[in-house]
Amino acid sequence: MNLALDSSEQGMLDGTHGPAIRLAMRILTRMAPMYGASSLLPITRAHIDGVILTGAAGLDFAERLADLGGQVAVPTTLNVMSMDRERWRDWNLGVTYAERAHRLGQAYVRMGAQPTFTCAPYQTENTPCFGEQIAWSESNAVAFANSIIGARTNRYGDYLDICCALTGRAPAAGLHLDEPRLATTVVELESIPPELPLRDDFYPVLGYLLGSIVANEVSVVAGLECRPTEDQLKAMAAAAASSGEVAMFHIAGITPEATTLADSLGNRQPQRTVVVSMADLRRSREALTTSSGSRVDVIAFGSPHCSFAECRALARLMSGCRASESVEVFVTTSRAVRDLLARSGELETLEAFGARVTADTCIVVAPLVKPNARVLMTNSAKYAHYGPGLLGVDSVFATTEECVASAIAGRVMRVEGPWAA
Amino acid sequence: MGSVAVVQGQPVVAGAAQGEALAADAPLSFWGGFDPETGIIIDRRHPLSGHLATRRVLVVPSGRGSCSGSGVLLEAIHNGTAPAAIITSRLDPVIGLGCVLGDELYDCHPPMVVISERDRQSIETGDLMEVNEQGLITVTKALSYGQRDRTVLCVSTQQRDAQECREREGVL
Numbered sequence A: 001m002n003l004a005l006d007s008s009e010q011g012m013l014d015g016t017h018g019p020a021i022r023l024a025m026r027i028l029t030r031m032a033p034m035y036g037a038s039s040l041l042p043i044t045r046a047h048i049d050g051v052i053l054t055g056a057a058g059l060d061f062a063e064r065l066a067d068l069g070g071q072v073a074v075p076t077t078l079n080v081m082s083m084d085r086e087r088w089r090d091w092n093l094g095v096t097y098a099e100r101a102h103r104l105g106q107a108y109v110r111m112g113a114q115p116t117f118t119c120a121p122y123q124t125e126n127t128p129c130f131g132e133q134i135a136w137s138e139s140n141a142v143a144f145a146n147s148i149i150g151a152r153t154n155r156y157g158d159y160l161d162i163c164c165a166l167t168g169r170a171p172a173a174g175l176h177l178d179e180p181r182l183a184t185t186v187v188e189l190e191s192i193p194p195e196l197p198l199r200d201d202f203y204p205v206l207g208y209l210l211g212s213i214v215a216n217e218v219s220v221v222a223g224l225e226c227r228p229t230e231d232q233l234k235a236m237a238a239a240a241a242s243s244g245e246v247a248m249f250h251i252a253g254i255t256p257e258a259t260t261l262a263d264s265l266g267n268r269q270p271q272r273t274v275v276v277s278m279a280d281l282r283r284s285r286e287a288l289t290t291s292s293g294s295r296v297d298v299i300a301f302g303s304p305h306c307s308f309a310e311c312r313a314l315a316r317l318m319s320g321c322r323a324s325e326s327v328e329v330f331v332t333t334s335r336a337v338r339d340l341l342a343r344s345g346e347l348e349t350l351e352a353f354g355a356r357v358t359a360d361t362c363i364v365v366a367p368l369v370k371p372n373a374r375v376l377m378t379n380s381a382k383y384a385h386y387g388p389g390l391l392g393v394d395s396v397f398a399t400t401e402e403c404v405a406s407a408i409a410g411r412v413m414r415v416e417g418p419w420a421a
Numbered sequence B: 001m002g003s004v005a006v007v008q009g010q011p012v013v014a015g016a017a018q019g020e021a022l023a024a025d026a027p028l029s030f031w032g033g034f035d036p037e038t039g040i041i042i043d044r045r046h047p048l049s050g051h052l053a054t055r056r057v058l059v060v061p062s063g064r065g066s067c068s069g070s071g072v073l074l075e076a077i078h079n080g081t082a083p084a085a086i087i088t089s090r091l092d093p094v095i096g097l098g099c100v101l102g103d104e105l106y107d108c109h110p111p112m113v114v115i116s117e118r119d120r121q122s123i124e125t126g127d128l129m130e131v132n133e134q135g136l137i138t139v140t141k142a143l144s145y146g147q148r149d150r151t152v153l154c155v156s157t158q159q160r161d162a163q164e165c166r167e168r169e170g171v172l
Helices: A007-014 A019-035 A056-067 A095-110 A139-149 A160-167 A202-214 A230-243 A278-287 A308-318 A335-344 A346-353 A381-391 A400-409 B069-079 B093-106 B117-122 B157-165
Strands: A040-042 A046-048 A076-078 A169-171 A185-189 A219-222 A249-251 A272-276 A298-306 A328-333 A355-359 A375-378 A394-397 B004-008 B010-013 B017-023 B057-059 B085-088 B112-114 B128-131 B136-140
Touching: A007 A019, A019 A040, A019 A056, A019 A160, A019 A169, A019 B093, A046 A160, A056 A095, A056 A160, A056 B069, A056 B093, A076 A095, A139 A230, A139 A249, A139 A298, A160 A169, A185 A202, A202 A219, A202 A230, A202 A272, A202 A278, A202 A381, A230 A249, A230 A298, A230 A381, A298 A308, A298 A381, A298 A400, A308 A328, A308 A335, A308 A346, A308 A355, A308 A400, A328 A335, A335 A346, A335 A355, A346 A355, A375 A381, A375 A400, A381 A394, B004 B117, B010 B093, B057 B128, B069 B093, B085 B093, B085 B128, B093 B112
Parallel strands: A046 A076, A185 A219, A185 A272, A219 A249, A298 A328, A298 A375, A328 A355, A375 A394, B017 B057, B057 B085, B085 B112
Antiparallel strands: A040 A169, B004 B136, B010 B112, B017 B128, B128 B136
């Protein structure tokens, strides 16, 4: 397929905007046909995942673009990086590691990106609007932007995201267009106890199940009768993007492009309908727990990064209590939220409990967890999903309250409650 | 002379390469599934788990999972541990991006060719594969040649040096 470029895009490719933009445009124009695009479209925002330290080439690429004078064309936020830029000395990271992690972050900052260093850019002042064309990476952020906000992006991974940011363009294909955003699969909730969707742990479990059912299809969830909070929807999107390649889903009557079920399907018949029962949800919840004993070494909150509201809820639960010496407690969040917590006094509450409140990073992209840790307990489906592979731990998925109670007790405190068979 | 088949594919990221096929019926995620330091497939649920992919022609239905896979493939190209070529039956932009980045940054990349599902299933581990710039693949069945050849993929001196430092033949 031939790619049609306008005169400005052709100019970037010819080098009139400098060598960094030329390199970015070369990569973008080679990639666009692979997405099925015959042209590019302008974007107004970008979010970059390339700030996670993976190796020498990723650092080389970012520094090369920065050294060539590359400057982003649109407001650009940065994903989590590989250390807490303020408190990195609290961990034994090694100077070489810290220097490389810092250099990588700085290369993107030199290109004009905002040092947000968060995987929840949609909970910052840089939130996109409904219908906005953006180029985002980070699977949970892509799913949230498309599904919950109605902004438009494909999954742009390493390192197409920075190429889009530098050129201000993305391939005109996939979820940037109307038709591919319509649902083809209906996921229908059936006979779910009405109290379950009021619980925080329902949403990660539902999202995790959704991802395993639909892989990369656009789906619509029908039969959810209540109005979830933003943080609940965030947990659902992150879970769906962990178990499947979910870039977009609808919830009938709740997400902005699904005012009705028929709307989200574009008034077409679905290609398939999957009925979800309590038994399916129960299996999904069980799949998030790989440990059966009472041992717990690490308790972590914040994948995606905890919002201010989530941190405040934790502070209420932790206030006046103290975690057992035998567990490490992590609250992973953004620098912006940690600064707010410092000013509200709640950072002190969390730290008095014994929690380490980290900014800029998280436990699966930086070596924060002690290597001898064997069991991770968390309220996050994403942490529970990636913990075994990336940290070599077993995971226990539980509610926020159960995680805090377990931190105090020093052993897993978890009840089946409404999940019981 | 034994059985030789010629397969015409779509050269998504064009290039010439040769090597022994490493084939499986399951999609592979480079992120979390392939170690760019060693070139070994590390996804324990994948049928090729534990196999060295370096300088072999990887034949799988597609990529899978995280879009950080392109970054991992780029690291592998930089380290000289990448496959000689990657052949799939579904176009996966994540793999394509890794190949394009290698070409743009280091003038070195495994060619990526998309072939039909049927052609893909006819290729078995051990077959000798030759890929040309036009996406034409010559497959010599494993039984028809005895001596398993070693192949050289990379073009730049820097890469060749890196590769020579990484004598991985003994890894398995």
